[in-house]
Amino acid sequence: MAKDERRRGSLTAFLKEEAGAKGFDVCRVTHPASIPQAPQRLSDFLADNHHGTMDWMAETADRRADPRVLWSDVRSIVLFGMNYGPDSDPRVILERPDRGAISVYAQNRDYHDLIKGKLKEIATRFAARAGEDVKVFVDTAPVMEKPLAEQAGLGWQGKHTNLVSREFGSWLFLGSLFTTADLAIDVAETDHCGSCRACLDACPTNAFPTPYRIDARRCISYLTIEHKGRIDPVLRPLIGNRIYGCDDCLAACPWNKFAAAASEIKLKAREDLKAPPLSFLLGLDDASFRAFFSGSPVKRIGRNRFVRNCLIAAGNSGSTALIGICADLCRDPSETVRGMAVWALSCLMPRGEFEEFAAERQEENDAGVLAEWRLAGVL
Structure with missing residues (x-):
């Protein structure tokens, strides 16, 4: 048993050191059975049609709700977070209606490419060291990264349904590594939202029917990115000059006051995308x-x-x-x-x-x- 514990500790420490070396700000581990409430929550979300036209969410519901359905051999899940916090309040551009407001995350290079490339490098080194199988995922795969990140201790899912961190506020890119290796499991984070509803009140389109629930059909991020068809005329005036995504609920989070701006080396915003x-x-x-x-x-x-x-x-x-x-x-x-x-x-x-x-x-x-x-x- 002591030998197994030492191996788990050694492999986990190696992963976290690699994560830091590759520019990730936080790395934690959970187990694949850590989100038993996810299937019902996802089922309720889909039953209420809150996914809008994102049919792929329903098509992949079984795999999305349980990581073991996605990959039956997985024994540990590693969550990685990279801070992309802005250096100023992104809502200032809303006062310039002749300019387009692009969400903070999209003012940089595509984070899917950035994070997945780094995760693949970590996975290759880890697999060679551990002699175990690995798979990496960044957003586009049917992985419920936010509930898993909560269980891994990166933060908690706030009332706006996004992950909130005591260190980085609402500004974390997430990626995950699934592995057949047994790793040391981290302690889950608890909810620190309390009675605050700043994120809910900040939403221009009232996209939150209740705290911790989002109706994508009213969400500006969904409407401007995922939705391909005609946008409801009632919602158009509420969109303002937001042309790609919306940062209002994220920017309103009081926990952001503890978050430092992202490293310019990793995620420097393009000047021509700040207020085009x-x-x-x-x-x-x-x-x-x-x-x-x-x-x-x-x-x-x-x-x-x-x-x-x-x-x-x-x-x-x-x-x-x-x-x-x-x-x-x-x-x-x-x-x-x-x-x-x-x-x-x-x-x-x-x-x-x-x-x-x-x-x-x-x-x-x-x-x-x-x-x-x-x-x-x-x-």
């Missing part, structure tokens, strides 16, 4: 969009969905300087873009001018775009 002008973003075609967002997670949603988001921001901006480019986008090849351009123009143009523009519009056959013209009251 909507006038520039609206003019991106597919090629220039791909070039401008090279290496950024924004690139994953594609130009058309991104310009859709920018048009919502344009409509909310009150800037008549954007009328010309919005009018041009009413003739865009993408029906997604055309439809939202109609809405933006209806918000920015004086009514008489808008009606004249509508009367001169090109023939439109797409049902979604026609629905926007009807919404604007000119059909």
